[in-house]
Amino acid sequence: MAYIGSPQSLTVLPQGPDAAPPVLPEAQITGADPLLLSGTVGSARADELDSAFRTVKEELAGRRIIDVNSTMNGGGVAEMLHRLQRYSRGAGLEARWFTMRGDPAFFALTKRLHHLLHGADSYGPPLDRAGAEHYSAVCEANARALLGAVRPGDVVTLHDPQTAGLVAHLQRAGARVVWRCHVGTDDPNPYTDRAWAFLRPWLETADAYVFSREQYVPGWLAGRQVAVIRPSIDPLSAKNRPLAPAAAAAILGRVGLRAPADRDGPAIYRRGDGSVGRIRRNPTCLCSASPPPADAPLIVQVSRWDPLKDMAGVLTSFAEAGGSLDGAHLALVGPDVTGVTDDPEGGRVFAECAALWHRLPDRVRTRAHLACLPMADAEENAVIVSALQCSAAVVTQKSLAEGFGLTVTEAMWKGRPVVASAVGGIRDQIEHGVDGMLLDDPRDSVSFAAQTSSVVGDHRLAGALGAGARRRVRENFLDDRQLLQQTSLYRSVARV
Template identity: 65%
Template sequence: MTQTTQLDVPSRGASTAHPLPEVAIPPAAPSLLGDTIGGERSAGLDSAHRALRDRLGSRGIVHVNSTDTGGGVAEMLHRVLRYSRGAGLDTRWFTIEGDPGFFALTKRLHHLLHGHDAPGPALGPAAVAAYRAAGECNARALLRSVRPGDLVTLHDPQVAGMTLPLRRAGVRVVWRCHIGTDTDNQYTARAWAFLAPFLETADAYVFSRAQYVPRLLGGRHVAVIQPSIDPLSAKNRPLDADTAAAIAGRIGLGEPPAGDRPAVYRRGDGSPAAVRRRPDALFSVAPPPDGAPLVVQISRWDPLKDMAGVMASFADGGHALGGAHLALVGPDVSRVSDDPEGGRVFANCVEYWRGLPLRIRSRIHLACLPMADAEENAVMVNALQRRAAVVAQKSLAEGFGLTVTEAMWKGRPVVASAVGGIRDQIHDGVHGLLVDDPTDGAAFAARTAGLVHDPKRAVSLGAGARERAREHFLDDRQLRQQAALYGTLAAE
């Protein structure tokens, strides 16, 4: 499946007049995690950071990706890097620049690596030339800010083209791929054939699952590091039920606060703040009433997240789901610069919603959350996940699934597709419920309805989920693994 897309090859001088945009990262002391992870884990993290500082000397650690908003990688970098800086590591983060044709190409590569085809440019000589030129231009811009010997981690297909020019300049390069599939097919083969020449010179490679590592990297330095969440971030810190209900009401996904009062919460620095913004787009006949079970899926408006499939499953299983309501929630599509499909996916969901009978449509709500204030956006997500009776993640493919981890940490029961990294997070019937076939809407509705009507089981699964998230998926584990990898590279 291809479509004609104009790919512009940047000129030799393009993107070199100024450095790449740098993302501000306020430091946070890793010791803040101590009350959550305990003394032993906290001491282990401190020891790992101390050893890495000694090995790095004056060298810095740099991360590069495609955007600082709107996706799991960006969210993870905001959180993890603040602890790195708080540990005294010279850590910086830059985002690349590219035109719409470039991001259409990299979005197609994203789908192919998941084992699915998608519209986009043909992966022929023109695409190779444009991709190489974009990588070289962005690398030259980055080299205005990094030094030989620095360790640069490039995240995902958008930036793999920077590997060779950075290595030629004496920079150590790690390529981290957050996506993949357990089973190779014609689509994954096409993506890896395209990317392989750009990845040959990297010093190390990081994947979220061992099953994602392609055969072409056999014998190379490969690490498996799963993503994680920060329990102290605005998205995951404790939020009492009244505050969560007030925030949900403020954004139209719950009963509105009395007198239209602002929903007050505390920001990361301890200062009080109020949720004042409303969704950039909200399609809802009326807010879900208090007491109605709410099923929530929160994700990007990406076809592989199957938001329309969640809606169809809910509509077809409406009788079994009784008085439950469904909220499909994603970011403002205009603010996710590296995802050209978001607007189309959201528009398709709205069209499907409009065509539903009123008795079903009145129990389904679509919302695009504002992203002008990252912390306000995060606390909105926090409130909706805590308000949920069930959190859904009906992905057709999933590299890992941070929204699943977030819901688990909040003790919410999760119904999810048994795909990709979700299978590493949830043991079926212990930490949540899995649906083997992500396209089986009837099974998804049945498993969701079972939890809606069995609160005791839902509470039990939520408790198991929270303990598993605490043991395996908090940021201290990822920070220790990253320190070990960077320490090895620095010592070579």
């Protein structure tokens, strides 16, 4: 028997030649013409992308592109896949996106692999023979479910450690298989070695590999087809479309993260289909004595409730900052901890942050706010995040390790000054003092507070950093660039 299901509900799938194949969740996405990006990136860049899509469509000759990951909700990978699939479909490619299922033991093991690939130690199931057998069984059950949708010659991209065990199964079905890893560390160590030792047997035969940074590529891939593709954002998505200050204020007032004012209008926004949406859901969890005043500088960090994002460290640094941040408020915001099925640590990390919040002295606790945003409506969730980022005096990302850090990109695109750890892909985004501020040691809470307070207290510096940030994202981190690289990869792999 193979076990497959969500962390909340375990299902046993029958095996054998006569068993009906199970069905994996598939995203339902409406395509969008890539030329819509021309208003932001310019006609030359949009035309180059349009030409690339036409060429790859001709060379694929009816073969499909398929993405597989472990969740459709929560985190940068899921959001990125939605956008890339949207434009691929709009360009006329037959693109499909499936998500794996697994039991709690599977997701606990793959979460441990996630931490180890970041170079950090982690508790979790042992990476022993029993762990490998269970991982293999869950992947085999998912492969059986997926094979009904895969035809010979299709290009399948598998994302992150959860999917490595699918490689050989899909290749036997005639697919071209790319494995893309969105996590890593610049400094390999015994933890990364342990993760690669576990994953390598399943990855050896992949047709190509993709990493976010060259430094993340393990040495054993020397001589293989490896592409370095940095993540990006869609300037037309709900999270990144322009949002008027009055609209952002009304949205934050509606969800309890800003004191409402008489002049506030309704908490509405424009949905992707052009209709008007209204913020209807409250945070699923909110630790707040009262909403931040409308005129208070707001320091914001939006992250998953993951120990490597160091939300507790941000709260501690804020509490210990002394008088330099006395007038400011802090908002630590993440997803509903029940809404990200592949992350078993979320509930524990949020609970630890909430316990820390309750222990703070009153003078700090009244200026600190923790919120879990609802995930039931992806666009509503995205607009609330956008309102937070647009309203922030400073956006922080005090990660202890980071694959890339799209929350940094999002804030930079909105022209916000960012204070972030100099780790992983954040180094590729920010030039210190030009388009953001970098913290050399992510565990240095004193320096973090000092950098944050220097930006909060200097409007000229904040404005200069924000303007530089938006320019840098426009030049380097919008989706047309990633889509160009992706189409080139598809063409290369399809010829193998």
